[in-house]
Amino acid sequence: MTRTRERPWRRPAPPRAPARLARGGIRRISAVSVRALSYWLWALTLLLFTIAWPTLSLTHDVPTSLRPVVAAAGVAPLLLLRRHPFLGWALWCAGGMVVPVLFRRQPGYDFPWQVTAFLVLLALLVAVGVRESRRALVTTWVATTALCIAFLPGELAPGWVFGLTAVLGVGLLARWLLRSQRELAQQTELGELERARRTIAEERTRIARDLHDVVAHRMSMVVVQAQSAPYRLGGVDPQVSVEFTAIADQAREALNDVRGLLGVLRSDGQLAEDVPQPGIADALELLREAREAGLDLRWDVEGDPDGCGTATAMVTYRILQESLANASRHAPGAEVQVDLDLGPTVVVRVRNGLSSRTPEPGTHAGNGILGMQFRAASVGGSLSAGPSEDGGFEVRATLPARATVRDEA
Template sequence: MTSGQRLDLLVVFVSLVLYAIAWPTLQVTHHVPAGVQPVIAGLAALPLLLIRANPALGWAISAAGALVIPIVYERTGDFDFPWQVVHVMVIMALLLAVSMRAPLPVVAVAWMSTSLLFLADAPGQDGRGWAFGLTVLVLFGLLIRWLVLSRRQLAQQEEVNEVERARRAILEEKARIARDLHDVVAHHMSLVVVQAQSAPYRIDGVSPEAKAEFESIGATAREALNEIRGMLGVLRSDGQLAENAPVPGIGRIDELIEGSRRAGMAVSIERSALPTAMPDTAGLAIYRILQESLSNAARHAPGAAVRVTLTGEDASTVLTVTNAAPPGAPAPATGRSGGHGIIGMQDRALSVGGTLTAITTPDGGFEVRARIPTAPAGSEAHIAPA
């Protein structure tokens, strides 16, 4: 049994006890016909049953009974108070519950109405004392209410702080991993650059073609190393924010194409009606999608020609990367390797409000088409089945 259920049982028990007291003693305080006594006793004691479920409704019933009973039924000669003691106890308990739980306008109405009721019906000058006591009771209930509310807010704030501490710990661990990744990758990529640049001097009889290939490897490795340092190197500096780090954009498309050509790919590019200015996020998305598309074409269609087009349409820039079928036997087209390249490009386009489709062309090649808006939009990215 829960604590709430135990409290409900206690309320029912107390209400029944008070009812058992109010019914037999009603004839001592008021001239009430015997057949009506159970109802009048119920009005005095049973509204207490609502103290947890709806204290405002319970108070309203009890106050209405307190207003009507002195008017309808006369008091006995030995009793000059307008209500039974049970009735007074119940209405005070309900007023306290209202002040602790009901909206503040309801609290104000209940306090004023109850005070006026006692001022009007209490004998002699007792009404003033009762009104003062009821005011103290309401203030006490409000004090408890605000204390409980402040403790609840404090508990919620502590929970938020705990979540924030956990989140900060995760971010710190991710930053540490990123720094380690930067150190490891930067070290090995630096070795690749040094070996590629020094190979023609360390190895005798290197042909001009092999020397050009070594230079291409070194240039590609340097470019990759620069990007890694741009993305992860900022983690080693407390004074530089990641968003201030230089990021590639549409202005570096030619470098990307040239790097692919140095790697032996036959890449052509066409541009038309491009906007004069473009948000950094849109430029970065176009750059990364083109980078991934060229990488996929090199892996899955080696030797195939690749055509890149960049076209400005309305408020968007359309990037299309099409590779022909690979020479010889048909090979899996771009994006069908089971990896995450297409999904990553989809997420990249979606992050700036763009769309992306990836389809197999009729000649066995593959085409990636991305539409990137020059301003954020609410469209969703879609992937066509490959």
């Protein structure tokens, strides 16, 4: 049995972006189309030459030795159709002026050129209308019109001039269509890039908000627990108390650094996506953890937790998390009361009393209240926050029990 040895140093190539794949596919298709067009031009030119050479004696009185040259002069400019249509048209006009002058037409043939040569002229006129500049387009029209008037019979010249003008118009219309398609493709690519940037920005916002909710709360609890440890634990050695103070200071500085970094990622006004988030049971556990961390916390929960939808439960958890973190930072040592009514309308009320201690330096206002308001609005609710009558601070949110996170608030 043959064993295939794995080579861990060969990492798989990263997936290519859809826009890059599309552009690469278009380039390959364009290259194949260009090569195919070149082959078809050579084949068509050879076919027209094989028709023009034998039939030249039926249209013009040309010596036998010159017939291949005259036939080639009428159809060879077709080879310049793809790259240099204006040059091909100029060469055709040079031959178109020489042939009627040097060689007499056969009796019964009223046209100055062979039919094959005239078909080549039509193709070149369309290509000039598609690819060349306006000045070249005007020059082509004027010279071709003069050529028709000079060599065509008087009764046929107006009709042929009108037809050639229409052919040039077809080429010009094709140019406008191709330009519109290119502009549409560019706009589509720009739209895809803009949607990708917006998706990245929304994802960064979601990550920043969730990091703020989780990291800031946990680190705030570390600060509160380290500050309150000397008061909760009796007989703490002074050196141990200094260590607790140092832990609180380091955690506070780290918290401020985290907020500064998250400020780069945040984009206020955009909402977090509806992803799996903590629910009501986690909110009750959050209250117990906050009390164990040293926060003077009491709570009263009424209603059925199962009657609360997933989105509302997630928003309720985040509001409680942010409110408790704010209370521990801005009102250290104050009593905190949480009232949670889980009825048809979920009411979350977090109130802290007036603190007897001055907040530690470095506790400044951030985007917590604004983030809570966005979260409440995302499920069709509302949130208010401000000073209470006793000098403390109160956060009150009203949320529908059953709601889904909306795309815009």
